[in-house]
Amino acid sequence: MSATTPVLRLRDAAFRYPGGAGVSDLSVDVAPGEALAVIGPNGAGKSTLLRGILGLVPLVAGDMQVDGRTNDADGMIGFLPQSAELDPDFPISLAQVVMQGRYRRLGLFRWPGRRDRQLVREALETVGLADRADRRFGELSGGQRQRGLLARALASEPSLLLLDEPFNGLDQANREALVDTLRTLKARGVAVIVSTHDLELAREVCDTVLLVNGTQLSCGPVDDVLTLSNVQECFDGVEVEIDEHTLVVPDHEGH
């Protein structure tokens, strides 16, 4: 991959569920080491976009390339889903959860080796949980479990990391830990796409912003896109406040 090839390129792309719901007119580039915030109201299609990039929702129009390729993206993309999908009572250690991130790299009939264990340790260090590797996953706090799942995504050595509303329900300490981790990953050249309602976060961590509401409304550098009028248009009907340099979308529907 040349230095100028985006990790993700969408051109006039649309992702749709069989029932017809989805998100369309997406034209986006995300370069290595760059972070894109996907912002929009409930039901805008943010999760659909992330699931579409993962190949879980069909691309029904336009083009998508991951690392310059239109297929075989498997293994290059790490995903942090919106809510922890693991049963907290399942008797599995944090290190074992993170090792799951290595399995799709291992292929059939190969057991984890020294390098896999090293990558698991590094991923736990990156998210600040190295001292809890042997703890039962279910005994960790919600924020720590989420960081553990992020470590699992990192252990797969993704070039593109997708995070679906990762800041929901995090306290300040876990929030700061996650911001630090995302900055570290960017510095290592990982491309990051994060769906969020948190405009402050978008300013803190992201280089570019995609505003969506069923269709792409605008996409570009944070300061160009996160203007009061753009955000008001996107959150159509939701009151948006402006507090000095920070735009605030008040809590709405479950967030």
Ligand SMILES: Nc1ncnc2c1ncn2[C@@H]1O[C@H](COP(=O)(O)OP(=O)(O)OP(=O)(O)O)[C@@H](O)[C@H]1O
């Ligand atoms: N599995 C599914 N099958 C069919 N339609 C779906 C499915 N999941 C979501 N949708 C529909 O797709 C549209 C976009 O939903 P999506 O979950 O992508 O929104 P979102 O922006 O992530 O919202 P939120 O902020 O509430 O998480 C909605 O109309 C939703 O009802």
